[in-house]
Amino acid sequence: xxxxxxxxxxxxxLEVFEKSRTALSHTEIQKQLNGICDRVTIYRILExxxxxxxxxxxxxxxxxxxxxxxxxSHQRVHIHNHAHFSCENCHEITxxxxxxxxxxxxxxxxxxxxNFTLSGLCPNCLNSNI
Amino acid sequence: xxxxxxxxxxxxxLEVFEKSRTALSHTEIQKQLNGICDRVTIYRILExxxxxxxxxxxxxxxxxxxxxxxxxSHQRVHIHNHAHFSCENCHEITxxxxxxxxxxxxxxxxxxxxNFTLSGLCPNCLNSNI
DNA sequence: AAAAATATCGCAACAATGTTGCGATTTAAT
DNA sequence: ATTAAATCGCAACATTGTTGCGATATTTTT
Numbered sequence: 001x002x003x004x005x006x007x008x009x010x011x012x013x014l015e016v017f018e019k020s021r022t023a024l025s026h027t028e029i030q031k032q033l034n035g036i037c038d039r040v041t042i043y044r045i046l047e048x049x050x051x052x053x054x055x056x057x058x059x060x061x062x063x064x065x066x067x068x069x070x071x072x073s074h075q076r077v078h079i080h081n082h083a084h085f086s087c088e089n090c091h092e093i094t095x096x097x098x099x100x101x102x103x104x105x106x107x108x109x110x111x112x113x114x115n116f117t118l119s120g121l122c123p124n125c126l127n128s129n130i
Numbered sequence: 131x132x133x134x135x136x137x138x139x140x141x142x143x144l145e146v147f148e149k150s151r152t153a154l155s156h157t158e159i160q161k162q163l164n165g166i167c168d169r170v171t172i173y174r175i176l177e178x179x180x181x182x183x184x185x186x187x188x189x190x191x192x193x194x195x196x197x198x199x200x201x202x203s204h205q206r207v208h209i210h211n212h213a214h215f216s217c218e219n220c221h222e223i224t225x226x227x228x229x230x231x232x233x234x235x236x237x238x239x240x241x242x243x244x245n246f247t248l249s250g251l252c253p254n255c256l257n258s259n260i
Numbered sequence: 261a262a263a264a265a266t267a268t269c270g271c272a273a274c275a276a277t278g279t280t281g282c283g284a285t286t287t288a289a290t
Numbered sequence: 291a292t293t294a295a296a297t298c299g300c301a302a303c304a305t306t307g308t309t310g311c312g313a314t315a316t317t318t319t320t
Contacts, residue, residue, distance in 0.1 A: 005288070006287085027277085037298075039277095039278095040279085040300080041297080043277095045297095060189060061189055061243065063195045063306095065277090085239060096235075096236065098236075099235060100233070101232065103230070103231040103232070104229065105229060105248070108257075109248070109253060112249060114249070115249070116247075117246075119244070120239065120240045120243065133267080135266095135268070137316080138315095139268085140268090168269070169307095170269080171270075173308080
């Protein structure tokens with residue numbers, strides 16, 4: 001496999017993730033980068049960061065796609081089996097690192113990855129009495 | 131609210147769902163309809179069917195969106211809180227009506243809806259030794 | 261059964277999101 | 291400094307979904 005390089009654009013994208021408490025869409029990243037690089041470049045950087053397990057992709061109930069930094073603190077080989085919360089009011093997506101669903105599968109299925117997304121109101125919006 | 135009508139196109143779409151064991155994307159539906167109606171019409175029919183709780187929307191890990199018939203057998207007021215299985219080999223999506231995850235949420239979140247998608251190999255592809 | 265009301269349709273146009281090819285540029289290794 | 295390879299920018303294209311509007315079809319009213 002190819003070796004990935006550190007470039008200005010990649011560093012900038014990582015900084016945007018670092019600063020953000022929530023998951024970000026391609027468009028949101030692009031806005032924050034303020035023209036530092038091309039739209040296509042961002043796509044390609046996101047692809048590389050995903051291959052390197054630095055970020056992961058989250059797709060929403062409404063079909064929108066976001067990305068968030070991986071939290072490597074716990075496991076060596078990590079699977080993104082944590083939950084995500086999607087606020088229907090502010091549309092922010094946060095990783096719920098500690099929420100892990102338990103479930104019983106019918107046999108004959110081989111489960112490799114799970115995606116567990118909850119939606120409703122986040123603490124912020126809940127407090128704002130919306 | 132508007133009253134929805136039964137049209138040729140809507141009936142055709144419903145038949146496609148009836149015949150299918152798995153969830154379908156807009157494109158897949160369009161192919162099966164074989165030019166019976168316009169692309170836009172299919173979108174509008176899907177919208178109406180969702181409002182009428184006849185079908186539900188499923189968005190995948192990879193960002194693709196599919197639709198499936200609702201199973202109304204159990205509850206009067208139903209929430210689509212069952213799980214979906216997405217096969218990484220044949221890309222079929224099936225509803226796992228009986229799989230319901232249990233989980234513990236941090237307080238301060240108000241959960242209204244959940245989306246639980248598992249991916250891996252479906253029984254068919256598992257048996258094919260892939 | 262005809263007329264009126266309105267839901268639905270088809271078409272065209274547009275918007276958002278994502279992909280690909282390719283020559284130019286930058287990075288990292290020698 | 292040279293070189294090989296990864297990355298970039300641009301243009302072009304593909305896919306998916308949306309909107310406006312006049313035409314058509316369905317349902318209700320008379």
